[in-house]
Amino acid sequence: MPRARRRKGVPASAPGMRAALYVRLSRETEETTSPERQRAACEALCEARGWTVVMVEDDIDVSGFSRGLERPGLQRILSRLPELDVVVFFKIDRLARSTVDFAEIMRITEAQGVALASATEPLDLTSSMGRAMAKVIAVFAELESDTIGMRVSSAHEHLRREGRYTGGRVPYGYRVVPNPDGAGKVLEVDPEEAETVRGIVERVLAKDSLMTVAADLSKAGVPSPGHTSRQTTGKRSDSKKWYTTTLRSLLTNPQLLGQVIEDGKPILRTDGLPLVNRTPILDTDTWQALQAELERRSNPGDRRREGTSLLRGIVHCALCGFRMYTYVAGGRLRYRCIGRLKKRQGGERIDCYGVSIAGESMENHVEARFLESFGRLPVVRVVEQAGEDFRPQIRQAQEALSDLEKDRYDRGLFKGDDGADRYAAQYAKLEDRIASLKEKQRTAKPGGVVEVPTGRTFGQHWKAADTAGKRDLLLHAGAFVEVSPATKSGPAFDAARLAVRFGTDVRIGRADAEGKDVEAVIRQAEAAELAGGANS
Template sequence: MTTGPGMRAAIYVRLSRDTDESTSPERQRAACEALCDARGWEVVAVEEDIDVSGFSRGLERPGLQRILARLADLDVVVFFKIDRLARSTVDFAEIMKIAETQSVALASAQEPLDLTSSMGRAMARVIAVFAELESDTIGSRVANAHEHLRREGRWTGGRVPYGYRAVPNPNGAGRVLEVNPDEEKVIHEIVDRVLAKESLMKIATDLTRAGVAAPGHHSRQPNGKRSDSERWYTTTLRSLLTNPQLLGYVIEDGKPILRTDGLPLVTRPPILDMRTWHALQDELSRRADRSERRRVGTSLLRGVLFCSVCGGRMYTYVAGGRTRYRCIGRLKQRQAGQAVGCYGPSVAGKALEEHVVSEFLRGNGHLPVVKIEMRAAEDFTPQIRQAEEALKDLEADRYERGLFKGEDGAQRYAAQYAKLEERLSSLKAMQSDAVPGGVEEIPTGKTYAELWEESDTAGKRDLLLNAGTFVEVAPAQRPGKKLDTSRVSVYFGVEGSIRRAEAEGKDPDSVITGADRADLS
């Protein structure tokens, strides 16, 4: 490789963020052009990678790839400094290797290196090592600074979490996050609708139509990054509702930062209380279950209606423009290679549903509806384990790693150890008095008839299931257009729940035990 006048040069410019005036793209390009003018090189190409990280992207940078793709037409690649070309020693060595195979020289505008000689290339590798070390050191300092700011309760920048807003720190420098009243109201409205069994799709559609600013809307992001998403989607809602930042937690890398006592670090007012949060997560988990998703939008009697011949569930199908229920036991038996013992009886859907609803409201319409909520058990075992591990780490810091030296160090060690021991003792006491999980009955103030009128198909089906409704259909004895109600058996309460458990292959004893407990209470 030679570096004489008349060589064809390509200038490469890279900047992670277009905010650093000292290494702006214009400054980099001007320095590279000055070097080319001084050497008598002809600039035939200029490629830039702006807002592109050389560390995380490696060689996968558009501008760099365009230069590497046309090395056969070049004699030299000019860059501002080595750290603009590559952020790691491995990447720099790879670029040098590729350039050498094409007899293309590399030239730095700011570093006096002759990369056409073995000694010059060796020195370049040494500089690249120190550039990589500097990059790692800067990253470590930034991470430590952010960690310190988070633990002080200050905002470190980036995207403002929905439900909060960045304001000047009233207790000192920097900015902090406080609850945004308007967005807090939106969150509570969303949570209430989710807990009321409304679909995420409908909630997202309503919010978009109402013009409520989405988390990525430009109107709510005066500071930090934004996604430019001005519409609400189900993914937007799920991401928002599963974010622990609603509890006031400080999040790093998608996980809450823990204090020395093992509990999450809370530096801002929570938007949701813990009980509402757990109820919300339980409801979202229920919806994530495939079996639960299949229930939405299906027929009224799905999971309620069974065949009296084979005991299997009956499903809907459309014949002649009308909906009917039928048993598919025959098909299942044939697919399983079993002897066919059920011919698959069917029944008119509308007439059957009207009959079952009439029976349900006649026997249950006047009864009050009680909402059953599972009360999560209190368990402090994870926090106890974290506190025990923190104690072990503290002991290792002093007796194995040699920290906490001197009289002041011993005092600091003793104070931290006493604090952790106190926390551990408190957690163990809380665990010994922990409230076990159970079922809580909450009156709704409405009757089954009132709630029935307000509910959609999925809600009405839930009412039937919660009331222990079990419907069994026998084969038709004679043809006819009207429903023969003598072939339909409808059961409610404990008897219906026991029959349904038996039909689904479950243990009916649990139903009986639950009924006994209800009678005792």
């Protein structure tokens, strides 16, 4: 039955009221007020005032600041307000950590005629003055919460700068060990996981698809980072399932360079460069080559799809020059030109009638030509050495300068009496560094390229690759296939209709025909020739 509303002017201390006790604790430690102590204080208040406790709810290991009102125990109390007269809590900061949340709770309870009572604070929340005082206390509770958060964050950053492990997920390739130089723990390279990372990187740079690499790792039962790979103790999950998303997240993590990450961003030194205080798993040249390869694969124009045809984007019609696409006729795969259809849609006419050819036979023929030309050749990856290229450092310093401005004006950091001085000093250091780096870049010596053998041949890569990986190898070799019209009828495959070419000139021609960056293709070819000349 719904209760009778408490009459206006009746104080919250009136006997016979039905009370709900609320207990909250973010993390139970020896320094905090235990749930038992909070509940005992609330029960003592109810007994002293003659209130009847009808429900007790708690939120343990729940932050009042980050969760707001979305706390299970608090929500259960708010859902039963028609059955209550008063909500009792240990202190205001147990009920809410922000002024906004406290004001919202007061609004909700007042609308239901329910009072709020603190077991340790002498407040009468049924009067205007009492509610005003409660809001003042809530302001200080929020300030205390912010101060604690800033102090903890500052302490964690200091420990990370010192090379200490402060908990949380451990980057794949590292493990937690006791600090050999003092208290606490540090991260060191895990030999087995680091070897796994280097093996993955080698395969990716050798043009193996992420899907193939992930499938091979899962099949071999290699432990993976998993979705939640590390707990606060540094232990890894038992997952041995790899996904392409897992690989991409792993391979783009700058912690492989030994960098220290805070809130998803590298911690920077005063000169604007990332802080490195642990042994890197990858060197800078390998990292840059890896990121370039991943970026190339993520380019919408070069993105591969599962189930793509082997010669998609490679085979063209000799009559009109348009690409040929796959279709199925009589249960068999075929390639055909749709240039005539495209032109007709644009209101133009074209002499091409739609050349077509048997797909499987053509793919087998192109595969044989590729393996004949490249199968025994070793696969090498061209690594561009930065030399005296200071542009990455300039970019990092400029990003650090932008982040510094956001830290002050958007995030409200650099508070306090000396905040402006600290901000100005760090800003000046970054500006000086940018100016110095730009001067060095102006007189920098150009870098070079070297070829690094992978230890595998094109034929070995072809055998291990899926369709998308094989297509990537063909594109890398500059494959270009033209199909001429059939000169005789019949189902027999006529290899004479095909013109199969490989090489840099073909890549340049394709890039020009498709409106891509021809200069980029030429620069890549020149880099490869320079590397070949240096090693000859």
